[in-house]
Amino acid sequence: MLDLLIKNAEIITMDDAAPIISDGVVGISGGKLEFVSEFLPDSYAGARRVIDARGNIVMPGLINTHTHTAMCVLRGFADDYRLNEWLFEKIFPVEARLTREAVVAGVRLGIAEMLASGTTSYSDMYSNEPASAEVVAETGIKANLSNGVIALSDDFVFENDRAWRELTTLAKNWHGAANGRIRADAAIHAEYTSPPWVWEKEHAIAAEYGLVTHIHLQETEKETEECRQRHGGLSPAEMFLKHGIFDTPVLAAHCVHLSETDMRILAEKHVTAAHCPVSNLKLASGIANIRSMIAHGINVSLGTDGCASNNNHDLFEEIKLAALLSKGTTLDPTAIPAYEALKLATVNGAKAQGRENETGRLKAGFDADLIMLDVHAPHLQPVHSPAALAAYSCRGSDVCLTMVQGKVLYEKGEYKTIDIERAIREVHELAVPLVR
Numbered sequence: 087m088l089d090l091l092i093k094n095a096e097i098i099t100m101d102d103a104a105p106i107i108s109d110g111v112v113g114i115s116g117g118k119l120e121f122v123s124e125f126l127p128d129s130y131a132g133a134r135r136v137i138d139a140r141g142n143i144v145m146p147g148l149i150n151t152h153t154h155t156a157m158c159v160l161r162g163f164a165d166d167y168r169l170n171e172w173l174f175e176k177i178f179p180v181e182a183r184l185t186r187e188a189v190v191a192g193v194r195l196g197i198a199e200m201l202a203s204g205t206t207s208y209s210d211m212y213s214n215e216p217a218s219a220e221v222v223a224e225t226g227i228k229a230n231l232s233n234g235v236i237a238l239s240d241d242f243v244f245e246n247d248r249a250w251r252e253l254t255t256l257a258k259n260w261h262g263a264a265n266g267r268i269r270a271d272a273a274i275h276a277e278y279t280s281p282p283w284v285w286e287k288e289h290a291i292a293a294e295y296g297l298v299t300h301i302h303l304q305e306t307e308k309e310t311e312e313c314r315q316r317h318g319g320l321s322p323a324e325m326f327l328k329h330g331i332f333d334t335p336v337l338a339a340h341c342v343h344l345s346e347t348d349m350r351i352l353a354e355k356h357v358t359a360a361h362c363p364v365s366n367l368k369l370a371s372g373i374a375n376i377r378s379m380i381a382h383g384i385n386v387s388l389g390t391d392g393c394a395s396n397n398n399h400d401l402f403e404e405i406k407l408a409a410l411l412s413k414g415t416t417l418d419p420t421a422i423p424a425y426e427a428l429k430l431a432t433v434n435g436a437k438a439q440g441r442e443n444e445t446g447r448l449k450a451g452f453d454a455d456l457i458m459l460d461v462h463a464p465h466l467q468p469v470h471s472p473a474a475l476a477a478y479s480c481r482g483s484d485v486c487l488t489m490v491q492g493k494v495l496y497e498k499g500e501y502k503t504i505d506i507e508r509a510i511r512e513v514h515e516l517a518v519p520l521v522r
């Protein structure tokens with residue numbers, strides 16, 4: 087007896103062996119995918135719940151590989167500034183005032199937004215991550231959590247720093263917790279916010295616990311050029327390489343201003359580039375050349391970045407924009423086809439998180455992390471190609487069901503693990519007064 091059977095579905099498996107299954111079935115048991123196929127297997131002996139998809143699209147849950155979830159409390163607070171002014175004069179001072187309760191309220195709201203728009207796993211970099219881990223455990227989503235170390239003063243002591251304390255707590259208490267839904271990531275905020283000796287300490291912890299290291303990399307031209315001036319012509323990527331940071335898996339957000347050498351380094355060291363097209367456009371940082379990155383063999387995933395620079399967590403916007411920007415900047419409409427664009431937010435995201443054998447594809451034995459897109463709206467008819475529809479026509483609001491490890495967390499406007507009215511009220515009570 088299965089826990090759940092989904093029938094009459096247009097399935098985008100993201101498994102290259104059979105990428106699209108028309109009018110197919112998905113069987114789920116014990117949080118895992120039992121089968122993803124055209125017909126019911128002979129062994130089928132009923133299911134506790136049967137969902138008739140009525141031709142809706144079923145696909146892997148999306149993976150947001152770069153965000154600062156709690157920043158949704160800053161949505162619309164500081165827009166239309168230059169990155170340096172935005173970060174140092176607007177964002178950092180407010181963030182210094184945010185309490186643990188304010189961050190927790192923001193994380194819960196951000197997770198609600200992600201679940202409702204089809205995200206089943208995210209990579210976060212922020213403060214109060216052990217408290218965020220409790221919200222991740224309670225809401226049922228998956229997350230790689232990190233607190234990026236920032237060391238701007240000369241008397242910085244790594245072992246007294248909050249980022250170090252949070253990282254060790256995450257690594258010891260939360261890595262692999264909640265049935266593997268939570269993973270700890272090490273994190274270096276960026277080349278320009280800490281010295282090499284601090285990176286090396288962070289890297290040592292990543293190596294000790296087997297963690298991915300989440301960083302910001304070459305988001306702006308200024309960041310890249312100032313690094314070259316400080317370090318005898320070396321770029322941030324060359325500096326991280328020199329200090330051994332790429333010797334363990336690295337997830338590098340942005341990668342907008344990469345040289346040919348930088349691209350070769352990232353490819354050779356298997357660094358994932360988390361492309362954040364909306365954030366890069368909004369902060370006018372530039373447009374990352376993901377076609378060239380992919381041609382170099384770099385794993386490219388997608389991120390929304392925080393909601394203060396996006397201003398939402400809707401990965402469908404990033405999928406479409408990633409494909410369109412690539413086409414527009416190369417003058418080649420074949421640059422990133424629809425299916426490739428979907429890969430960025432699924433298969434490649436899973437790889438970025440160290441979850442490539444667990445999620446990102448609908449395949450027997452994988453976790454049942456999936457979403458359903460209601461295609462009965464006018465803007466989604468007719469369905470000639472499920473992949474083109476998902477990549478170019480769908481919005482986050484077309485998601486009608488979100489499931490992680492076989493558990494339905496969101497269905498037709500209803501949150502199964504979040505009291506949404508309370509979540510919004512808490513953001514207004516606990517966070518908004520500290521922002522203004």
Ligand SMILES: [Zn+2]
Pocket residue numbers: 152153154302339391392
């Ligand atoms: Zn960021």
